[in-house]
Amino acid sequence: MPGIDPSIISHSLCVDPMFKPVSQKRRSFNNERYEAIATEIDKLLKAGFIRNLDYNEWLSNVVLVKKKDGRWRMCVDFTDLNKACPKDSFPLPRIDQLVDATSGHELLSFMDAYSGYNQIRMNEDDEAKTAFITDRGVYCYRVMPFGLKNAGATYQRLVNRIFAAEIGRTMEVYVDDMLTKSVTAEGHVPNLRNTFMLLRQYQMRLNPMKCAFGVSSGKFLGFMVHQRGIEANPDKIRAVIELQPPRKAKDIQRMNGMIVALSRFISKLTDRCLPFFKALKHKGDFCWTAECQAAFEDLKAYLQQPPILAKPATGETLFLYLAFSEAAVSSVLIKEEGSVQRAVYYVSKSMTEPETRYPGVEKLALSLIVASRKLRPYFQSHPIVVLTNQPLRQVLQKPELAGRLIKWAMEISEFDIQFRPRTSVKGQAVADFIAEHSNPEVLNLSTGHVHQWEMFVDGSSNRHGSGAGIIIITPEGTLTQAALRFDFRATNNVAEYEALVTGLKIILNMGAEYVTVYSDSQLIVNQVNQDYQARDPEMIRYLRQVRSLMSRFIRISREHNSQADALAKLASTSDMKLPRTITVFRLPISNLSEDHQIGVLIPEPKEFHSCILNRKTPKGAQKSPPPWEHRKTPKGAQKSPPPWEHRKTPKGAQRSPPPREYRKFRKERNFPFNVTDT
Structure with a gap:
């Protein structure tokens, strides 16, 4: 019986002795199927694949499956035997990686082994365990049959051993599917010669009906691979x-x-x-x-017109577009070929009910995490550039808002990931992906023009304090709003400028390049547009900051800015209870201060000792008096009466009757009154 030498490899079952042998009862078939079974038994006996068995402990039934051509294929039901066999953990190659490694070659040769599993011998001690029953008797396999639990792992171990020197260089192998590749047509014949030498050395047979040599494209592991992708x-x-x-x-x-x-x-x-x-x-x-x-x-x-996916080169920088909808997160991994962007892999996943309530930026972070898990081999072997106009980098680098952000930030820290603003689209497949997830009024794909960010600002000052309201709308339509409370005295004009300068610093830190700003202050708008001249030294300094930060400024009427105006008044009034989507942030010093810094509006968590440290007096500075110091009476001065002194009744005077409700309360409980009830 030809095949692989048992000294090289054989298949062992390693049956767990804790399982009792199972002997299945023989099944009945019609005459047509009995004839098909008899024909298959004769072929297997002639080939030496099976033998008669006189005594058995394990016994299985045969199963017949009809082929496409109408003939019958005989299999054996090893369900009970497989339950008693531990799983072989030998790894199979990733299909995606094999397909990527195959594409981009000029010539390919596809090979398939002839009854590949049957070319491996069974371990002699385990042959009897493969026994099966028919109407003609009991037989067992001498070779590894189809249907055994770890047959695939055994065959992969064999081909890895045979073609170890060629895999990844001139060959790709997945179980019994083998492929020889060459970048140029001239190098294909020498590569095939090496493959045939190894096949002859280990006596592995091929099925000529399923082989194709020297072709430019073909089907491999369920994909169509060729030089283009x-x-x-x-x-x-x-x-x-x-x-x-x-x-x-x-x-x-x-x-x-x-x-x-x-x-x-x-x-x-x-x-x-x-x-x-x-x-x-x-x-x-x-x-x-x-x-x-x-x-x-x-x-x-x-x-009808599916995309042709590209193959990334080794170490090439890849780009990732992220998107989300109401029910799913999606992404597309792309590579650049000159001035064209080509898709490498599309990823999509439905969100759970709690995930649908995530803020927009966190949904984008979830999309990145899903892509990094699905495309882990790409993330490990390539630098990844995430193209987004959202402040995703700032959120993942300061993940104090939610525990899941900390976990996600740690998960992707092992990869080489950079974040860049989204620019013009250079490929139709990528353009279609962005168009499906974007508002058509936001992104004009035909021209590659990205719509501007929008920011609404307003300042407010009153007797309770001063503050500002800021609303930022991204090109994708995501709304971010915040209220600022100033810890310093500010006039209305100063509050308006503080809102504008702070908002511009925030939005530029978020990665915006083109900004349209809306304000309802006539003075500020005209000073920035150079219609009014700023004479106050403080206004001049603010104006210089604005002109250095701002590229475009548009004035609108007050009713168009009502939401930012409401946030400004809210922040300047007091520390009130706000909805969770709006947070009041404190601005301790003015933007005119030299050491003023501002980042993305992510509130830092307060430690238990922060309040104590904030109250400590710097060394050498005079301590401020305690809050009760103003209550002390100067020495020699007459003490003011306590706040309850006016409630006392003068000596000899008649006390006023208690309130009506109090008298009613005493009557109901039969309490005696201390004064006359009038």
Whole structure:
């Protein structure tokens, strides 16, 4: 019997002795299936793959599965035997990495082993455990059969041992699927010669009907690979396009399974399939709605022209676009080829009910985490640049707002990740991804122009204090609002300038390049626009700061700025209870101070000792009197009566009657009155 020498490798079951042997009862079949079983038994006996067995402890039944050509394939039901076998933890290669390593080569040769599993011998001590029963008797396998629990791991261990010197250089191997590749056509023949030498040395046989040599493209592990990149398997796309509208829940489940196989190529997959998920949630009657049909047709239209994914070069910088919707987070990993951006991988994931309540920036952070987990090999071997106009870097570097941000920041700290503002779009696939997740009024993809950020500012000063309101709207429409309370005295004009300068510093720190600012102060607007001349020295200093920070300034009427105006008045009045989405931040010193610094509005947590440290008097400075010092009476002066002194009744005078409610209360409880009830 030809095959792999048992001294090189053989398959052992390693059955757990704690499991008792199971002997299945023989099943009955019709005459057609009995004939198919008899034919297969004769072939296996002639090839030397099985032998007769006189005594057995383990016994399994045969199972027949019809092939596409109408013939029968005989398998053995090793369910009980597999339960008693521990799992072999030998790793299988990642399909995505193998496909990436295969694309981009000029010539390819695809090879498939002939009955690959049957070329490995069974361990002699375990042959009897593979026994199976038919109407002609009991047989056991001498070679490794299909259906055993760890057969795939054993075969992968074999091919890794045989082609160790070629894997990753001229070959890629996944179990019994083998591929020889060459960057140029001239180098393909020498690579094939090395492959054939190894096959002959270890006596491994190929199936010529399933081999293709010296081709420019072909199917490998469910993908179409060629020199230009990676395409989806046309057979899988055709199967989805030819689907009829589902008539029951199982049809939707089957369709979802087919779509998941193409998930790498489908932008915002979860959002596209959301109507299907909703239809599966109905526990009662099946309901295929108009929304489901529209999503079904949209998916078919998308698959008519699926994208060709690019293969990243070793160590190449990759770019990541992030997006989120009401129900899902999505991302696309891209590479730049000259002036064009090409997609490498699309990622999408539905959000849980608590995750849908995350703020917009945290949803983007969640999208980054999902991408880093799904695309971990890319993140480990490539520098990643995240393109976003949101303050994602600042949030992940100062994650005091929520414990999950600390965890996420630590999780991605092992990768080489940088954050940059989103610029013009250089590829149609990337443009489609951004357009699906953006407001069309915000981003003009045809020209590559990014809409400006918008900021509304207003200051307020009254007898209770002074403060400012700031509202920032990102190009994606995310709204950030804050109220500032000044710990220094400020006039209305100073408060307006403080709001403007502080807001500009914040928005520039968030990565904005083009800003449209709205204010309702006529004086400030005209001074910045040089319609008015600033004469006050303090106003001149503020004006210099504004002109150095600001690129464009637009004046609007007061009613258009009512929200920022309300925040300013709120901050200047007092420390009030606010909704959780609005926080009052304190500004301890003026922007005119030389040591003034400001960052993104993320409030720092107060430690228990911060209040004590803040009250300490610097060394050499005079201590301020305690809060009760003003109550002391100067020496020799007459003490003022206590606050309750006026309540005492003069000696000999008649006391005033108690309040009506008090008298009623005493009567109800039969309490005696100390004064006359009038």
